[in-house]
Amino acid sequence: MKKSSLILASAGALLLMAGVYLAFFVAPDAVVRIDDRELVRYSQKIFYFHVPVAETSFVFLLLGGLFGAMYLGTRKRSYEQMSYAAVEVGFIFVLLVMITGVLWTRADWGVWWEWEPRLTTFLVLTLMYSGYFVLRSSVQEESAKARFGAIFSIIAAVNVPLTFVAGRLDSLKPVHPTVFTLQGASMEGPMLAAFLVSMFGMLLFATSLYIMRLDLLRAREDIEYLKEELEVG
Amino acid sequence: MAAGKQVFAIVKKDVLAELRTKEMVIAMLLFVILAMVVFSQAFGVILNDLDRVGGGLLWVAFLFMSMLGLNRSFVHEKDEGCLEGLLMSPIDRPLIFFGKMLGNLLFLSIVELFAVPIFFVLFRLELGASMAGIFLATIFLSNVGIASVGTLLSTISINTKTRDLMLPILFLPVIIPLLIAAVSATGGIMSGEELTEVYRSMRFIAVYDIIFLLVAYALYDYVISE
Amino acid sequence: MPKQMAELLKHEKQSPTGAQTEIEVAGLSKYFGKRKVLTKISFELEKGGFLSLFGPNGAGKTTLVKILSTLVAPSEGTVSVAGLDPYKNSAAIRAKIGLISHSPLLYLDLSAEENLKFYGAMYGVDNLDARIDELLEQVELDHRRYDLVRTFSKGMTQRLAIARALLHRPSVLFLDEPHTGLDPHAVDIFESLLDTIRQDHTFVMITHNIERGLALCSKAMILYNGQIAFYQNKADLDKDMFNEIYRQKVKGEH
Numbered sequence: 001m002k003k004s005s006l007i008l009a010s011a012g013a014l015l016l017m018a019g020v021y022l023a024f025f026v027a028p029d030a031v032v033r034i035d036d037r038e039l040v041r042y043s044q045k046i047f048y049f050h051v052p053v054a055e056t057s058f059v060f061l062l063l064g065g066l067f068g069a070m071y072l073g074t075r076k077r078s079y080e081q082m083s084y085a086a087v088e089v090g091f092i093f094v095l096l097v098m099i100t101g102v103l104w105t106r107a108d109w110g111v112w113w114e115w116e117p118r119l120t121t122f123l124v125l126t127l128m129y130s131g132y133f134v135l136r137s138s139v140q141e142e143s144a145k146a147r148f149g150a151i152f153s154i155i156a157a158v159n160v161p162l163t164f165v166a167g168r169l170d171s172l173k174p175v176h177p178t179v180f181t182l183q184g185a186s187m188e189g190p191m192l193a194a195f196l197v198s199m200f201g202m203l204l205f206a207t208s209l210y211i212m213r214l215d216l217l218r219a220r221e222d223i224e225y226l227k228e229e230l231e232v233g
Numbered sequence: 234m235a236a237g238k239q240v241f242a243i244v245k246k247d248v249l250a251e252l253r254t255k256e257m258v259i260a261m262l263l264f265v266i267l268a269m270v271v272f273s274q275a276f277g278v279i280l281n282d283l284d285r286v287g288g289g290l291l292w293v294a295f296l297f298m299s300m301l302g303l304n305r306s307f308v309h310e311k312d313e314g315c316l317e318g319l320l321m322s323p324i325d326r327p328l329i330f331f332g333k334m335l336g337n338l339l340f341l342s343i344v345e346l347f348a349v350p351i352f353f354v355l356f357r358l359e360l361g362a363s364m365a366g367i368f369l370a371t372i373f374l375s376n377v378g379i380a381s382v383g384t385l386l387s388t389i390s391i392n393t394k395t396r397d398l399m400l401p402i403l404f405l406p407v408i409i410p411l412l413i414a415a416v417s418a419t420g421g422i423m424s425g426e427e428l429t430e431v432y433r434s435m436r437f438i439a440v441y442d443i444i445f446l447l448v449a450y451a452l453y454d455y456v457i458s459e
Numbered sequence: 460m461p462k463q464m465a466e467l468l469k470h471e472k473q474s475p476t477g478a479q480t481e482i483e484v485a486g487l488s489k490y491f492g493k494r495k496v497l498t499k500i501s502f503e504l505e506k507g508g509f510l511s512l513f514g515p516n517g518a519g520k521t522t523l524v525k526i527l528s529t530l531v532a533p534s535e536g537t538v539s540v541a542g543l544d545p546y547k548n549s550a551a552i553r554a555k556i557g558l559i560s561h562s563p564l565l566y567l568d569l570s571a572e573e574n575l576k577f578y579g580a581m582y583g584v585d586n587l588d589a590r591i592d593e594l595l596e597q598v599e600l601d602h603r604r605y606d607l608v609r610t611f612s613k614g615m616t617q618r619l620a621i622a623r624a625l626l627h628r629p630s631v632l633f634l635d636e637p638h639t640g641l642d643p644h645a646v647d648i649f650e651s652l653l654d655t656i657r658q659d660h661t662f663v664m665i666t667h668n669i670e671r672g673l674a675l676c677s678k679a680m681i682l683y684n685g686q687i688a689f690y691q692n693k694a695d696l697d698k699d700m701f702n703e704i705y706r707q708k709v710k711g712e713h
Binding site: 318 | 564
């Protein structure tokens with residue numbers, strides 16, 4: 001493992017652990033009143049991880065599209081590898097959003113799945129980016145694989161915000177809790193601190209994954225190339 | 234003006250070939266009617282509430298039908314090497330997109346022009362004349378998006394190993410935002426909702442159309458040339 | 460062999476053969492990542508010349524022709540076709556080149572005339588109707604003008620493909636395995652047609668057919684693994700060496 005990714009991964013891990021501590025011991029508990037009794041809803045704690053995971057996934061999916069566009073513009077192989085690695089990391093985080101989201105709906109709403117706009121949006125993203133990987137594996141020639149991968153990563157990245165807006169078109173009010181509105185975040189003090197620590201921890205962790213993956217892709221290409229050279233020579 | 238002539242020639246050629254065989258349009262129309270029959274049999278119970286679910290039913294049928302045509306559209310180009318012939322000519326790449334896209338839009342709209350009245354008769358729905366105009370406008374607006382995204386993605390899918398199997402996997406997730414808006418608009422019209430809600434959905438569809446027309450315009454060169 | 464090849468290349472650079480150069484390729488490489496598809500290809504082809512391109516599948520023949528016809532951009536090196544840079548003037552070059560391939564590049568559900576009219580619109584051919592009359596007569600398909608290409612025999616389709624390729628009066632013609640799938644009779648007709656247009660065109664032909672390839676060419680080249688393995692003028696072509704290299708590289712015998 002490269003030094004840079006090791007440092008990033010450790011820093012991310014430390015921040016995430018700090019996030020766990022802050023979320024459980026510092027941030028205020030969510031309390032509901034049922035009759036006269038006060039109930040603490042610990043399931044709300046997943047918010048400190050679920051939301052950072054979701055935002056990290058956006059960052060990397062959009063980066064994937066951006067690097068894809070740079071590859072098409074320059075035809076430099078490295079941009080294509082960056083695009084692919086970013087989409088892969090983004091996809092892992094989309095899956096994590098799905099998993100944490102399903103856990104939360106089960107704990108809070110008592111169902112495994114709810115056709116709620118935001119959950120549905122992530123399901124659509126999961127399927128769309130699965131299509132990205134299926135597309136790549138369905139093209140044989142390396143240069144065409146890179147080209148179509150880059151093109152679809154752009155189309156998909158453009159479609160991410162559209163999917164989100166479309167999910168809100170329905171006049172039915174979403175049941176998903178909203179923290180961020182156009183007026184800013186409705187968080188303050190310890191809650192915000194816990195959230196921000198988790199957020200940065202998640203981003204650092206994802207970046208370290210991205211760097212490792214990129215190194216692996218490059219190493220794999222070098223090996224493929226050497227193998228070919230040996231065969232020919 | 235040369236550009237207009239080239240785009241027109243591509244559309245004309247597709248229409249001529251289709252007029253000769255009629256295979257695509259007829260298959261699409263039959264498919265759409267069959268889909269309606271399948272729905273009516275599968276969801277018999279809730280058909281009393283058709284005002285609400287009718288829009289969704291129509292769009293599912295239209296989306297799957299459109300993929301039949303989109304796949305077909307490039308199989309013809311690819312099989313005898315015509316796409317290569319087209320690429321060797323001095324035409325600007327985005328013009329190829331606009332030619333193919335307009336052809337697909339035309340076929341889609343023609344089939345729907347027959348399918349919509351059949352849909353209304355089969356499910357005993359009624360619309361006033363003023364509403365019918367907005368209804369058709371919504372469908373046409375959505376067709377622009379379907380044809381744009383579909384033409385772009387079917388050009389990609391035709392170059393993969395699995396060819397026509399690939400298109401739904403790429404096309405459906407990308408088209409879902411448009412589907413949501415189209416269902417909401419047509420559903421709103423049929424259930425007599427406030428028109429402001431309907432217009433909001435139609436505006437979204439228009440934005441979606443413009444965005445993907447621009448994306449296709451920018452990317453098409455990379456899609457078809459190496 | 461490499462020494463002789465180098466001499467030939469040097470010779471060309473020093474004294475142009477008198478005729479105008481139609482295709483000039485210098486230090487052309489194409490790679491993807493570290494994978495090289497073409498490595499340092501250099502050659503010249505004079506106006507009216509005929510280059511036959513041999514080599515095993517995957518040697519880079521198709522990529523070379525695609526680069527010459529502006530469909531693929533080179534990674535390194537310079538290319539000029541009819542005095543133009545394919546990458547910068549791609550539309551201008553495409554207007555000057557034609558392609559005759561093993562697939563006909565024709566729409567089966569359109570008639571011969573409709574096909575030519577369609578491509579005529581793509582190329583913006585002047586006096587299209589007169590040009591179509593002239594070409595259909597030349598390839599002897601006048602009587603099948605309104606028939607669908609679907610009903611044509613392989614030989615007839617190939618003749619129409621030639622008419623299609625000549626429609627916009629290209630000065631350079633690329634032939635991509637044109638003999639594939641043709642019966643001997645169709646080959647005769649094809650080559651006599653080729654003969655009539657030989658004078659005013661420059662040809663680059665990809666082929667696996669040694670006999671026809673060598674008979675038609677003015678220069679022969681074998682590509683192997685993205686590099687030139689053999690390149691000689693036909694006038695002083697060393698047939699034994701050609702056969703030896705062809706046997707080794709293309710057929711993979713040692």
